[in-house]
Amino acid sequence: MDFFEPRISADTAPFWEGCRAHELRFQRCKHCGKVRWPAGYLCPDCLSEESEPVVLPPEGTIYSYVVMHKPFHPSLADKVPYVVAAVDLAEGVRILANLLDWDGEDLRCGMPVTIDWQDSETYSRPIVKRKGE
Amino acid sequence: MSFDHLKDRFAIVGVGYTPQGKIPGRTAVSFHTEAVRNALADAGIGKEELDALFLYRHFDAIAGDYDVTAFTVAEQLGVRPSVIGQETYCTRGWLFNSIGLLASGLCRYVAVSYGDNARSGRRSFVKELAGGKATDDLAAFGDLSTMAKYAMQARRAMDTYGTGPEVWKEISIAQRQWACLNTRAAMYGKPLDDEGYYASALVAEPLRLLDATPNSDGGRAIILTTVERAKALGRPYAVLRGFGSANQPVSPLRISVEDEDAAAKRASRAAFAMAGITHADVDACELYDCFTYTVEATLRDYGFFRPQEVRDFLRRERLGPGGDLPVNTSGGMLSEAYFMGLTPVAEAVMQLTGRCGDRQLGVLAGTKAPSIIVCSDNGAVFQSHITLVLERGG
Ligand SMILES: [Zn+2]
Numbered sequence: 284m285d286f287f288e289p290r291i292s293a294d295t296a297p298f299w300e301g302c303r304a305h306e307l308r309f310q311r312c313k314h315c316g317k318v319r320w321p322a323g324y325l326c327p328d329c330l331s332e333e334s335e336p337v338v339l340p341p342e343g344t345i346y347s348y349v350v351m352h353k354p355f356h357p358s359l360a361d362k363v364p365y366v367v368a369a370v371d372l373a374e375g376v377r378i379l380a381n382l383l384d385w386d387g388e389d390l391r392c393g394m395p396v397t398i399d400w401q402d403s404e405t406y407s408r409p410i411v412k413r414k415g416e
Numbered sequence: 417m418s419f420d421h422l423k424d425r426f427a428i429v430g431v432g433y434t435p436q437g438k439i440p441g442r443t444a445v446s447f448h449t450e451a452v453r454n455a456l457a458d459a460g461i462g463k464e465e466l467d468a469l470f471l472y473r474h475f476d477a478i479a480g481d482y483d484v485t486a487f488t489v490a491e492q493l494g495v496r497p498s499v500i501g502q503e504t505y506c507t508r509g510w511l512f513n514s515i516g517l518l519a520s521g522l523c524r525y526v527a528v529s530y531g532d533n534a535r536s537g538r539r540s541f542v543k544e545l546a547g548g549k550a551t552d553d554l555a556a557f558g559d560l561s562t563m564a565k566y567a568m569q570a571r572r573a574m575d576t577y578g579t580g581p582e583v584w585k586e587i588s589i590a591q592r593q594w595a596c597l598n599t600r601a602a603m604y605g606k607p608l609d610d611e612g613y614y615a616s617a618l619v620a621e622p623l624r625l626l627d628a629t630p631n632s633d634g635g636r637a638i639i640l641t642t643v644e645r646a647k648a649l650g651r652p653y654a655v656l657r658g659f660g661s662a663n664q665p666v667s668p669l670r671i672s673v674e675d676e677d678a679a680a681k682r683a684s685r686a687a688f689a690m691a692g693i694t695h696a697d698v699d700a701c702e703l704y705d706c707f708t709y710t711v712e713a714t715l716r717d718y719g720f721f722r723p724q725e726v727r728d729f730l731r732r733e734r735l736g737p738g739g740d741l742p743v744n745t746s747g748g749m750l751s752e753a754y755f756m757g758l759t760p761v762a763e764a765v766m767q768l769t770g771r772c773g774d775r776q777l778g779v780l781a782g783t784k785a786p787s788i789i790v791c792s793d794n795g796a797v798f799q800s801h802i803t804l805v806l807e808r809g810g
Contacts, residue, residue: 356560378669381558
């Protein structure tokens with residue numbers, strides 16, 4: 284199930300390239316060691332521009348989630364209801380991810396989950412699965 | 417940092433209304449100009465005395481209309497203020513900007529205005545798409561609409577503190593009761609019960625259509641000045657006994673219900689400290705209520721109840737007419753009309769100056785005349801916040 288191709292900026296490109304390689308790729312500040320997301324030119328903690336890629340493990344916990352019932356675009360009419368989840372990864376990073384083949388009935392905030400990938404023609408995006416699946 | 421030297425020095429001396437609800441055939445600018453003109457008249461000052469004009473942010477112009485700019489509004493009012501400005505992306509800077517200009521003596525009177533033809537123009541609040549293409553990376557996950565962002569926070573509060581639709585229904589119904597006492601309100605004459613609330617369609621679960629503020633046509637404006645000038649004008653006014661402004665400028669995705677640095681917590685602590693009041697001193701709250709959950713989050717972050725007590729505290733008997741903590745006595749954005757922070761601020765001034773008709777606190781059975789009303793203005797998704805402690809003046 285695809286939504287919309289993301290608009291990718293010079294800052295966010297490394298994250299989306301990581302997704303294509305099925306990796307959770309972020310920037311780690313070389314100066315203070317903090318991992319940052321959203322992506323940015325500077326480290327918001329120490330303002331250094333020196334960073335290196337870091338790959339976080341494909342696991343996290345559900346911070347929260349929404350079940351979208353209203354199709355806010357005509358192309359979503361046959362996709363609702365669908366789930367948008369916010370997932371806390373390691374290092375204080377929180378990302379969005381969808382559920383695939385899981386209606387989310389038993390989803391709860393704080394639930395541990397595994398990150399997997401959904402490929403479409405031009406991009407890949409993270410999805411959440413029950414832990415261990 | 418203490419701002420105590422700014423306590424009791426500034427006032428809101430004018431409130432401007434316009435026709436509101438569904439008013440087809442009007443431009444957004446026309447609602448700004450009408451609201452400012454009426455606010456000037458309410459304050460009893462001439463337009464040449466206005467030396468600062470701030471507009472709330474505008475959304476994309478609706479088909480057949482032009483963009484709203486501060487230049488256009490000033491032009492059509494025939495004024496040349498030394499400062500004109502317009503906020504962007506729902507930042508809330510108007511209060512500190514106004515205070516700074518008044519405290520320094522750079523300006524004498526400041527107008528703050530909002531207007532839109534959102535209802536006739538069927539405004540959409542989906543900014544993640546333009547022409548069917550993503551404007552950033554949120555649409556890649558189907559994360560569309562401001563409502564989805566608030567719903568994410570509401571769900572977290574459900575699983576963490578035990579809130580839920582049973583609580584939001586109480587907020588919705590209490591505000592509808594207030595609206596039924598306000599002939600200006602969109603929902604005047606349209607009472608709501610439990611069944612009606614639950615019949616409302618889920619949009620971004622856990623939030624329903626009735627948890628969201630509907631679009632309105634119309635405008636609203638206020639005039640701020642110093643207390644000395646307010647006294648000289650010789651009309652009733654509201655004094656800024658305390659105020660605070662804070663931002664939590666992180667992506668909505670990263671906003672956390674549990675955040676001790678939440679903008680509403682910081683702004684309200686500053687405002688209560690400056691005013692020298694406790695919660696027991698508050699006679700009513702007029703709160704920015706883009707969603708029912710926003711009312712809950714604001715009262716919680718302001719410390720009116722402990723998070724786990726949400727179900728016991730937020731009941732229509734407390735918030736509605738005759739309750740011990742009246743909230744959003746005009747019906748609020750949910751049931752009166754959406755004019756950003758000026759919906760709650762205007763109502764607070766009207767209550768404190770005794771101009772609220774059937775819903776007037778102190779006149780309505782089981783209520784007391786208000787001396788202190790707490791107001792909130794909230795921008796974006798809990799990212800920008802203003803708290804005002806207003807007191808009856810004059
Ligand atoms: Zn750093």
